[in-house]
Each structure stands twice: as C-alpha cells, then as structure tokens.
Amino acid sequence: MSAIPNVLAERYASKAIVNIWSAEGRIVLEREFWIAVMKAQKELGLDIPQEAIDSYESVKDQVNLPAIMERERITRHDVKARIEEFCDLSGHQHIHKGMTSRDLTENVEQLQVYRSLLILRDKTIATLSKINERAQQWQGLLITARTHNVAAQPTTFGKRLAMFGEELLGGLSSLNHLIETYAVRGLKGAVGTQMDQISLFEGDIEKVDALESKICTHLGIPEVFDNVGQVYPRSLDFRTVSVLTDLASGPSSFSRTLRLMAGNETASEGFAKGQTGSSAMPHKMNSRSCERVNGFQTILKGYLVMATGLAGDQWNEGDVSCSVVRRVMLPDAFYACDGMFETFLTILNQMNAYPAVIDAENEHYLPFLMTTTIMMEAVKAGVGRETAHKVIKEHAVATVDALRAREVTKNDLLGRLATDERIPLTIEQLEALLEEGRSNAGSARSQVAAFNKTVSAWTSKFPNAASYERLNPLIFLLKNLQMA
Amino acid sequence: MSAIPNVLAERYASKAIVNIWSAEGRIVLEREFWIAVMKAQKELGLDIPQEAIDSYESVKDQVNLPAIMERERITRHDVKARIEEFCDLSGHQHIHKGMTSRDLTENVEQLQVYRSLLILRDKTIATLSKINERAQQWQGLLITARTHNVAAQPTTFGKRLAMFGEELLGGLSSLNHLIETYAVRGLKGAVGTQMDQISLFEGDIEKVDALESKICTHLGIPEVFDNVGQVYPRSLDFRTVSVLTDLASGPSSFSRTLRLMAGNETASEGFAKGQTGSSAMPHKMNSRSCERVNGFQTILKGYLVMATGLAGDQWNEGDVSCSVVRRVMLPDAFYACDGMFETFLTILNQMNAYPAVIDAENEHYLPFLMTTTIMMEAVKAGVGRETAHKVIKEHAVATVDALRAREVTKNDLLGRLATDERIPLTIEQLEALLEEGRSNAGSARSQVAAFNKTVSAWTSKFPNAASYERLNPLIFLLKNLQMA
Amino acid sequence: MSAIPNVLAERYASKAIVNIWSAEGRIVLEREFWIAVMKAQKELGLDIPQEAIDSYESVKDQVNLPAIMERERITRHDVKARIEEFCDLSGHQHIHKGMTSRDLTENVEQLQVYRSLLILRDKTIATLSKINERAQQWQGLLITARTHNVAAQPTTFGKRLAMFGEELLGGLSSLNHLIETYAVRGLKGAVGTQMDQISLFEGDIEKVDALESKICTHLGIPEVFDNVGQVYPRSLDFRTVSVLTDLASGPSSFSRTLRLMAGNETASEGFAKGQTGSSAMPHKMNSRSCERVNGFQTILKGYLVMATGLAGDQWNEGDVSCSVVRRVMLPDAFYACDGMFETFLTILNQMNAYPAVIDAENEHYLPFLMTTTIMMEAVKAGVGRETAHKVIKEHAVATVDALRAREVTKNDLLGRLATDERIPLTIEQLEALLEEGRSNAGSARSQVAAFNKTVSAWTSKFPNAASYERLNPLIFLLKNLQMA
C-alpha cells in the first residue's frame, strides 16, 4: 500500500505553501536555524570553529528522510534524531548548544507560519486586484439587487463585486496587523527562563539577550516574546487560524452569491476552454469551484475550532496536549486557505455575466423596484401618502399574483396604476419614471471608484503581489486536472 | 520533494482503518461494487455475459494509481477515469450501466464509513475490557477523591476507572445504535428518482427495487434510504462524527485525570521498557500519551464542526459544497478516533499506581474527609448541630492554615478537636472513626462489580473484540517509534 | 432598567418548554424531588413524620423568588437558601437528609432535560406528520430537480418534501434512542460512593439501592448510572445537544431550499392573512421564517460547541468549570430547537407552490433533462454512442448559449437535433420523448408512499404527537406578532 497523502496539500494548495510545510522544507529551516544560533554564539564568544559552521552549511540541503526516520527508531526522540543526522553529515558536534527541543521547534514552526502568512498576504492582494478589475469591468452593468433572495432595488454587478471585495479588505487588515505584530518565542529554554543559555554564557544575561536579537534578525520576524514558558501562547495560533477563516469570508459570500446567480443564469463561474459540465447532461455548467470555495471555508471553521481548543488551555509552563493538534491544524489550515484562494482566483479569471438574461430579469421586476419613487411622485401630485401606499400595494400584490399564475407574462403594474383614478399619473409619466430607473443605481458607481482607490493603495504598497495572477494559470493547469 | 503524507494516517491510525481509506482500498471497493451491480443486473435480465463479469473479477485487485491519475488528466473526470481503467483491464464495457457517479461514490464512501464503524466498535469493547481489568485490579485501592481538584471524600482507584469506563459505555451505546440503523443511499440516480435504472429496466420499478435490495445485501449495510436526492443526507455524516467525538470523551476525561495524578505522583501512564522521559532531565516521566489522547479529542471536535457545517445546508437535490469537506473530514476523523484508541490502549496497558504516595495523600487529608462523620457522632453525644459545625469548621480551617504554613507537617485536626471541650469525644474515639474511614469507600466496590457485569455482557456479545488488545503491542511497536 | 430577558425564551420557544426551565418551574421540581426522597427514606425506615411530608407537600407550589434570592444573599449558597425557604414554609427540617447539593441539582436538571426531550419528540412527530401531508398533496406535482443549483432531471415536489422529511426521520431515531437509554445520576453523594446515604442507613447498602430505585421511579427516567463522581458524565449533555442539532438539519435544508425556490418564484413560505412583506416594497414576500429556521440551526451549532467543550474535560470526580456553561447552554439549546420547530410548523402550514411558474421552468429545461433518453434512442436507431454524445453536446451547449444571449426565448434543442442529419430522429419522435418526460419522475411516487408508511408508524405509536399542530396557531398568534 502506498502512503496516504494529505489531500489538501496534494490537490489544492500551491507549491509555495506546500514547500514550507514539507518534511524536507522543515528540516532545512531547522538546520538554517541551528547555523544561525551557532554563528551568533560564536560572535558572542563561544568557542565554535568557523570550519564547523562552514561544514554544517555545506551539507544543510542534504535531506535524507529515511535515514532520519531510522535514527528516530533507535533514539526514540525526533529532535535527537535530527541532531545526530546533521552532525554526522557535517562531521562536527556544535549545534543545539544550550538549547532544548522547543527552542528549535517552536521558532521553526513560527517561521513556517510567518512565511505562510506573507504568501497569503500577497495572494489576498492579488485577489483584491482581480476583484477590482472585474468590478471596474461591470461597474455600469445594472442588475436587480436582492435581499432575502427576492428582487429589491437596482444595483450594478460591479458594486456587488466591490461589496464582497470590501469584506475581503477587512480580512486583509486583520492579516496585516497579525503579520506586523507577530512575535516569535525566541531562545527561552525549558521553562522560559533561559537558564541553560545563561549557564552557557556563564551568567551573562546581556549576552543571552544579544544572542536572541541576532536570532530574531535571522528569522526576520518583527517581534519576540518577553515572557513565555516552554511554549509560546497558543492563542497566537488561534489568532492565526482566525485570520485565515476571516480571509475566506468575502470569497465565500461571493461564491455563494454566484451559485445563486448561476441558478438564475444571470452569471456563471465560467469554464476552462474545452471543459463541459456533467458528462451525462452536457447543458449542465455546475458551479463546482464556487461550491469548493464554500467547502474550504467550512474546513477552516473546523480548524478554527481545533485552535480554540488550545487557546486558554495551558497548564503551568506548558504541556504537549497541543502537539498532535498543531501538527494537523496548522499546515492543513494553510493548505485550505491557500487552496481557497487558488480556486477563487480561477473563478475570477473565468467568470461570465449574461447581460441578456440580466436585462430580462430587470425588466421583469423594474416596476416593483420603482414603487417608492412612484409613491413619492403621486404624493407630489396631491395624493395622500396613505392612499398612495394603499393603492400601490393593492396593485403590486395583484401583479405578483398574476405573474405567478402566468395570467400575465409581463409585469403590467404601470398599466394597472395608470388606469386607477386614485393615482393621478399617466402611463407616460409612469414609464418615464421607469426609464430613469433603468440606469439609476444611486451611488454604486462612486462606491466602486472608492473600492478601486483602496485596492490601488494596497497594490502600490505590495507591487509583486498584484502580479501573482499571471503565474496562476500554470499552477491551475496541474491542480485543475483533478476533480472536485 | 516527496509527497506530503497525511499525518494522522501515517503516525497514529492502525493499519485496518488506513487500509479502508487508502486510494487502493477504495478503488477495490468500487470495483467490487460495480461487479455486484453487474451480477444483480444480469440476474434481473440485463444482457451481460458471464465472461465479462469473470474478467472484471479477475483484474479487480490490479490497482495502478499513476495510470488512473494519467487518465484523469485526460478525461478531467475522476469517475470516468476509473471506469475506463477498469474496462481496459478487463477488456469489457459492462460496468456502470444506468448509474451516475454518485451511485458509485456515495455507496462506496458509506461502505468505508460503515466498515470503519465496525472496527471502532470492536476497539471500544476492547478498551472497555481493559478498563474493566484495571478497575478490578484496583477496586480496593483507596484513594482521596477530589472535586474542584481538592480532596473531598475517599473512593477507590477501581471506581475512578469504572466511572470513566461508564462514560465510554454511553458512547458505545450511541455507536451501536448508529451501526444498527445505518442506511445506505442505494442506486437512486442523478436526483434520487432512479430514472436511469428504470429506463434500463424499461419502466419496471419492481426490478429496480430488487436490484437495490441485492446491492444492499452485497454491501452488508442494514438499511437503505427511501427518499434521497443526488446525495444521502449529510446529517448522517454529522451523526457519525458526533459518535466519534462522543467515544473520545471517557478516555479523554480519564487521561486528563491521569495527568493530574501524575502531577501528584499518585499514578502515571507508565513507560515502555527502556524508555525515559526528557533527555536533559532524566527524572521526568511525562504524560505524553495522555496529552495526546486529549489532543485527539480536540481534533475530533474540529472535524465535528466541519460536519455541522454540512448538516442542514443542502440546496435542492444536492450540490458539492460538501465534497472537499468530506474528503478531509471523514477519513481524518476516523484516523483521529482510531489513533486515540490505540494511544489509550497503550496507557491502559502500561499505567502504574503508586500506593505509597497514595497512602501518604490519604493520611494527609483523612481527618478532613471524616468531618461529616465526626459531626454526626458529636451530635449523637449531645452537642447541638450548629455548635458542632462551628467548632469543627474553626479547627479545620486552622489546621489547613497551619499545614499550608508548614507550622505542622501532619494533619492534627483530631488532636485539636480532642482538646476542645465543646466536642465531647476523646482522641481514642476520634481515631477509631478515622480508622474506619481508612477502608470505607461506600458503594465503590459494588459499583465496580456492576461495571464488570455490563462490560462482560458486551464482551460476550462481541468475543473477538475483547481479544483485540493482544494484537495491539505489535501495532504499537511500529507506531510508538515515532514521537509525539 | 427592567431585567434583561432571555431572547430565545421570550420570543421563540413555546410555553411548554419555557415552563420546564423557568425559575419557578425548577423550584417546584426540586421540591417534588425532596418530597420523593423523604417518602422513600421513610418507607425504608428513617424516622420522618408523615405530618412533615404532608406539610411540605401543602406548600410546594408557594414559590417566592425574591425571598429565596434574599436568603441567598445571606447564606451565599443557592441550594442552602432553597432548603431554608422550603423548611420555613413547611415548619419542618426533614428534607435533604444525607444529600449533597449535586444529589439535588443533577437529578433535577436531568429531569428538565428529559421532559424537554419528550416534548421535542412529540413536536418532531407532529412536524413529520405535516411534512407528510404536504408530500402527499404535491406527490404528483412535477418540478425540475436541481443539483449544483442547476436543472438536472424531473422529480416531484412531494418527493422533494419527503426527501427532507426522511432526513428528519434520522434525527428522530437518534432522539428516540437517547430518550430510551437516558440515565439519571441518582443519589450518589459527594464523590459518587453514596457514603452519606450509607451512613444514614447505618451501612445498609441494599437500602440505599432501594432508595435510589424509588427515586428513579419518581423521576420516570428509564436508566440510572452505576459509576459516577460528583456529576454525571458531561458527554450525556453533548449527546443531548447533538441530537437537537441533528433535529434541525432536515428542516434547515428544506428551509434553505424553499428560500431558493422563492427566489425563482416556484414556491414560497406563504404569509398569514393580511401580512405583507416589506413596508416600502409591497411586492416583497420575504422568506423570513425560512431564514429564521436556518438561524436557529446556526445557534444550535454554537451550543453544541459549548457542549463539546465540557465532554472529556472532567477532572477527577468533577469540578464546576461546566456550571456556568450548562446554565446557559442547556435551556437555550432547548429554546432554540423548540423555536425552530414552531417556526418550521408555521412554514409547513402556510407554504405555497406556484404551478404555473413551475410549469414554465419545466418547459424551459425539459429538452435538456431528456438528453440521456434521446441519446439512448439515437443509439437504438443505429448511431454510434460517441457520435450521438458529441452531436447532442454540440447542440445543447449552443442552445444554452442562445438562451443566455436571448437569441431564442424558447428552448429549441429538439428542432436543432431534428435538423441535424447525424441524429436519425424526426421532430415528432423527439417531441414524443419529451411528452413522456413531462410526466415521468421515476420512482418519486412510490418513494413518497414509503415515506407515508414510515411516518404513519410513528404517528400511530405517538397519537397525541400528531395532533400537536392543531394547537399551534394559537401559540403563533402570540409569538408571530414579534418580528425577526
């Protein structure tokens, strides 16, 4: 039997994220961390030969997983196995001085998290850039806005896109705050007091502080915790997965809405060239990618609950009841969030709107959408407000009923109102109001412009991020060959 | 870069569960299902040559994953790829007649779930059998029961074990009910109306009913749904993961309690021969397996939330927003639950109690634990209830304070009471009460006997299950070589 | 400022459930429990005067909450305050003998849970009965089934209802199993060993057993735990809230589907006489009750997570980290589930289907829904399968495109096929196939009949339950006056 693969990594996540969390990737990160510690220890006066450091550096990319696994079988200790392997490869014994396992693993895992967050920030900005492009494209395409899934008032498709884009901007703000304030545990020893490093430097706490500073510079993580125990606080993991869940909200709401639009054939997620829907039913163009985006959000909510299970559950200076949970939750949450973005970018790239169907829907509902305006005009023409409301309601409900019974196939509310003496408006006047309504979506246009401005500020600040999409099709070529 | 493995499958779950959910395992299940459908269709009159069926049967175990993946790349449809591969292997074109993809995948996935449930039932009974063994072993070992983590009254270690065992019995009852009422979707077609099978049998609904019955017999699943859509109701998956979470509750509570006992050194999860705790601190014998059991329950709670995300979210006859979720949640929840049981069985096999430390704790607290009894005797001896309570409280609090200040090192409450004139009991009388208390754990013994009886009923009903533990060490030899 | 009311109890839950969980209701249950214990203790030989018991009984309904609160302020102990109040009312001091607080509170809270479950079983059966009524009413109403929210094959509206009804049947089975196996904690004392009751009966364990049996008879709960600590296992609460969440799944899926249908105007949840939708937009008939049902399920999922937070988290013989959680979660989960059923019954009572709109939808999609059949006929007429598939796909996609561009307003797939030489079927033959399709929903009818049979078995077993709906409108008159 072959190994059971991680489904999220194999099918959905991009290579960049998968590399960070792969066994090999992690081992290289660990080795780089050990080398950074050695270099800093040497600079601060420990007797570590340069030749040893050079030797470690020269072999750091030689990762032999089966050999390490074999060592683990004998030592029964994972970190010890990896120490021995690296030392034997280099022919030296200078790594891990004054360190406990957690001094290695916590920092390296945080580095994996931090680098993954950086990738997701780029990808969020790339997504916003694409949403913005679509919002600009369709800023003037008038659609029938729905509340309670029922026709309400006109809006534009561009504004609808910007609306969900603005939700994603909220997630980006949280993500960015997390990145800017992310703190690493540092070299704190078995219970957080740095006792062993202090011993190593014969009581010189300042040197230990300097060592930690150098290490943080190596990691490139902005902050370092002052007071920790064996582990950094697990609410930081909670905060991380919470941000991932947050990021999925805007895309998820939009995907759900696009599934609704596909049901009415006003828009669709589109298809790759040559792709058809169901093999048995060739007309079926299923919103599978949208459904998948919603699925990813459900998955993230599950990992978030795993993260909440760890936050606030620390005993004393720490235990490892979090160990197996983090081993599953952290990489898998990143794979899921990344897969969500990859899928969502495909949707944004391929989606279609169907203006003819949209127009037909608008025409069907427009007289209803204008009733507020008609009422105001009737009042201006001298009718009492209560009377106007009563009459319009009477005819509107009758029109709904007639349409639902297919007694009429076209919305004839205006005709009904024109022939009711209580409303002193002619059919011409009423149709003029309707005509105006056909192109009136209030401040939709200026709102879409505001969205453009906000997104542009982000893409200016992170210019590489916005170009992400261009690389995207290649990844999808590989990923999309597999089915939902 | 090597493939990213599924951590739960690779490190924690047993081979039996992993096999069911492996890619190869699933493909064989699918092929068996297709063959069963063909056989039944032939029996009911469809023109399918016996030679074709024989040919399919002869190649069903030839699973070539890369070849199937290659076909999927071309067809862009996973089920189609697997149909073509199987047909080409056999040299025939008779499988999947009148079936949609879901007719295959839903039933086979349910079979994976159902068989996994059967394994877990056995494992639950094996665990109960082992808990019972330990409960009998320590049925008379008096310990200081704690509520609010503070000494309360005497109990026995056997009863404490039986208490958590009884929690697991509740989970077993739910699991067994799920197994006994588990319903499979059956051959229902694209939207649940069986239209294509009915076409195939030229409108003969009775034949389609007969076909479905035969298929259910093949699957060995007790019930079949009448009314489904494209999919079976996802609340069945919710119910399944809910039962898995339930099963983890008793073991999780006991593991948490054993972590507490290890902190007081009254008991420990034990260690394999030759194993030590921390490499730097050789005295440390960490409750890593107990912590892991708690970790597994946290994981299950996350998968449960994924399952709740699907229940009640069906649109019309079904969509695939559940697809990616189930692909992750179902196997991973089973791996986690199975890994939990494997870990917990190790704990039960290796755990230790430390009677000398237990006795010291009992002696330290016993006078406090007897205050209710002392008060009753004082009242019998003529003291007013309120007075007795006041005096005992006064001395008890003073004793607590003195012990905490280490002004005394032995609990001298009895001495204090004996010299207080308001309590007309001599030191001999008081010590006699204490002596009685040393061996009095109320109905603990009979409760443990009742637990034995209940567990025995289950092991009699499922005799193979109880013997599971004997195979266990071998599995652990492989699994335990990896660290938490 | 007035007191903050419990929103779920005040606005949504029925009086029957609210009464069980009200402060007064609970106090009466407690007093009845104390009286039952006294009576049993007296029968088993304790010296408790009959007059005392009579006196307690005569005052048990005199519940003065402010007086009890005042006592609690002084004693700082809730159970003690309630003991004193009851004793002062009766003029006796015989309740609570040999009992700890948890002997009272655990059993009474379980009684609240158990009685609430019985009410929900009735309500579930009433709901099934109503679903069944609607399923029979619309068993022949052909609708376009949708998968991925896209037209797929024909089904009937009755079958769609039965499909979601069958999901609810699964929840009912779980609920019924929970009720039939529900176990009460019993009189187990401070740590579960019954030490104080055994003292009271001077070591006679059999008498204590007999006492417990009598108490369980009083409670009317089927089972009693053997081995518990201070508390019963919290996984029982988890199981309870899990069942409530399960019960909401079928109604929630149906409500979501009805919201989708309302968006297409094929059906609606209906409205009370005189009710209109939005005040500003009189045509709007919003699916507010359906949305609310979905909201209740979301709420239940939150309470379920609270319940999972307690399961598996017991320390030793118990602590009260569960206390504040259960105080919120248990009543509120029952209110939410009950409110969900009340809302859903209103929907079932008032909902409408719009056959004219449904027919129009069927006509629009029918040629697509028949492509499988057309292909089979083409093959019979001598066309190669691959060719037939290719041609049909070609025309189907073109028809979809033409319809979406409004180049055609009627589905003209058959005309396109008839004029394509590669398909040797005439327009008459094709239209005959379509005509057949108009009334063919496969086994929908027999499935609805099967649903009827299953539901009838439940209503026969619980005849009072099915009549619940008749009382319903009165409750709604009060409840529905408040807005979502």
Place this chain on the structure above:
Amino acid sequence: MSAIPNVLAERYASKAIVNIWSAEGRIVLEREFWIAVMKAQKELGLDIPQEAIDSYESVKDQVNLPAIMERERITRHDVKARIEEFCDLSGHQHIHKGMTSRDLTENVEQLQVYRSLLILRDKTIATLSKINERAQQWQGLLITARTHNVAAQPTTFGKRLAMFGEELLGGLSSLNHLIETYAVRGLKGAVGTQMDQISLFEGDIEKVDALESKICTHLGIPEVFDNVGQVYPRSLDFRTVSVLTDLASGPSSFSRTLRLMAGNETASEGFAKGQTGSSAMPHKMNSRSCERVNGFQTILKGYLVMATGLAGDQWNEGDVSCSVVRRVMLPDAFYACDGMFETFLTILNQMNAYPAVIDAENEHYLPFLMTTTIMMEAVKAGVGRETAHKVIKEHAVATVDALRAREVTKNDLLGRLATDERIPLTIEQLEALLEEGRSNAGSARSQVAAFNKTVSAWTSKFPNAASYERLNPLIFLLKNLQMA
C-alpha cells in the same frame, strides 16, 4: 410565571455592559440616531422645523416598553412600532426620512458593539495592571516550573503571572486594532446604493456623502464602509467575537494553572472574608471562580461558532438568516466576556500564594532540576559526557522510584551521586550547586521587568482604565452574592 431572565446579564455581566444592550438603552440609542440624522438633514437643506427636533429631543428618554410592544402587535413590524411611538410622543412626523429599517438598526447595533469594545479595552487594561501588580509582588518567589504537569526547572511566581499576562497583551493588541479600524455601515439604503437618500436630496450625491459624514461623527466610530448591501459584512461580527474569545485565553490559562496549584496547595484563588468553601466539608476551598473563568471561555467558543456560521454566508445583498443569531450571540458574547473579566479581577484581588508549601515542593524536586548543571560540572571535572549522563540518569530514576515507594522521604540524589566513584564531585560541591540553584531563576526577573514596562505604557495611554479595579469591589458585592 415571571419572565425568563438572561442568565449572563443577570448574574455575571457588569452594569455598564448590560445597560448598552438593554431594551431601554437600545431605544434611546435609536432615538439619538434619528435625531442626529434629522439635524444633519436640516443642515443640508431639508425642510425640518427646529421645533420638531427640539420636541423629539425632549421626549427621547421616555421609554415605555409595553406601549411599544402593543404597537408592534398591531403593525407587526418592530421598527415601524418604534417610529410611531416616538412620533406620537413628540407630536411630529420627521424622523426616518429616506431611511430603511437597516439604516437604523445596523448602525445602532454597531454602536452597541463599539461602545462595548471600548469598555472591554478599559477592563483589559485594568486586568493587566492588576496582573502586573501581582507579578511585581511575587517576582522573586521561586517556584518549581512544570511542563507536562511535572517538575522541570525553577522559575518565579511573578514570571508565571507575567507569562499569562503577556498572552492577554496579545489579545489587547487585537482588540485595539479592531477598535481603531472599526467601520460602521452608514446610511446606505435598502441594497447599499443610497437610492432613497439620493432621491430625498434630488440626486445630489455630495449632500448624501456629507450627511453620512455627519452621522459618523455623531456615532464616534472611526471608519465607514464604502460598499455594503442591506447589511454590513458579518465577518466583522466574527472578528469581534474572535477578539472576545482571544481576550479570554490568557485569563483562562492562568485560571487553569491556579486550579492546578490549588490542588497542590501552593496557591489558591483566595476567598472573601467570612467565606468558606463547602458547607459539609469546611476545609474545602474550591477554585470556583477559576472554574468559572474557564467556563466563560467555553461559552465564548460557542458564540464564536455562531459567528463563523454567519461569516461567508451572505446571499446577494443580504438576508436575515443572521437575525436571530446576532440577537443572541452579540449581547451574550459581551456579557460572557465581561463576566469573565469581573470574575478574573476578583481572583487577582483575592489570590494567595503559600510560600511554605512552595518551598517544600522546591526542596523535593531541586536535585532533579539541577541535573543539567551537575552534568556540566562533571564534564568540566573530566568525566566523559556520555558517562556522566548515564550515571546521573541511573541515580535519578532510582531516586524517583524510591521516593514514589516512600523508601526515602527526602530527595537523596546528591548523596547517591557523591558516593558514586564515576562522578568526581564531593557532596559539598554538589550541595553548593544546589544552593546556587535555590535562587537562580535565569532571566525571570528581567522578564517581569519587561512586562511591567509594557503594561505601564498601556496604563499611561489609558489612565482611567487602570483605576477600574477600585470600583470593582462594589460591583462584586452585588454579583458575588449569587453562587456558581
């Protein structure tokens, strides 16, 4: 039957939070909002008499809930009922011009959220200030740090407090970011396009912008959304409840640790003067407040799941499937978080440490905690590293076993090592190492100083917050009279 109260509001939350969410409080907020809109509309040119505004202002605090409820019974629309009541009280008809219900309710609910967040920021800072006070008090109190709940190395109690305090600092950073970036929906109309306000101002979008700016100034909320639909994105609610859950993590971890310490009698949460623990067992001083803090976090995790149920589930421009959920989740999450802080502040005010018990524990474990140091000295003295490790391990394990068997009552590891020839250290040398270890907690002291500095920066920035604690006892006098 009296009304069912909201347990969290009634028993646990402070008056400040409860007022914000009370029915009366909300109605006043709504009226203030309407007045602010009127004033702004007047300033921008709408014809609204000053007298009308004055009149509304004069009656805004006259809240008659039963009268409003009665109106709701008749109109069947909650907002309409509140409009009519306010208008009748004032004798004018000028409020709610160009507004939809959501223009009122979304903004007012966000104001409730925002003001609650401000209160919680103060309370968080007050809590940090108190943690800091305790950390300084016990900065030098050496305790035995535990990992895996087992003795590991020395630390100080002050550092342990600062460690959990630093976790809370992380939550505060998230809270502060949320407050500083919190965006209000604004006056956006039925689907977000401001159509009705634009109509009211005869197409002048700039005036509508100016109106919205004025309104935001009135609300005092820093940001306003550009693109929304009927509602603001529900991921903002998710972010809010996520922060509340985050805030509970540090307090929850510390409370759990204090429950563990209470079990070893090294510390306790303390008790109010005159308070005793269990009535039957007067020595019992239960960590009920700590347990309650843990309970509150479990509750918050449930509300967080309700919030995740809304995020990413928006259909089109919005629906009200979120309505009943937000009605429960938002106030209740704030009550729970606030009650958590109130309880936790009591713990911080009343907690005790027991230095004599702590010292005894230190003495018991200290030789084990020094093994790393001993090994290093042995190596300096010429022993091979592997030999030193082997010998120390041998004796350490033997000592553990002897202590657990009570063969020795004092940790005699040093004696064993001194008499082993393989370790060339005398008993005097070994005891000197131990003596050094008695006061060596590494960088604990400087870490606690760093914590002090960080907390002081916050208290300087929010000077009122830190003084919160002084008001606290009064609130607790009322709250704590009720039992868990």
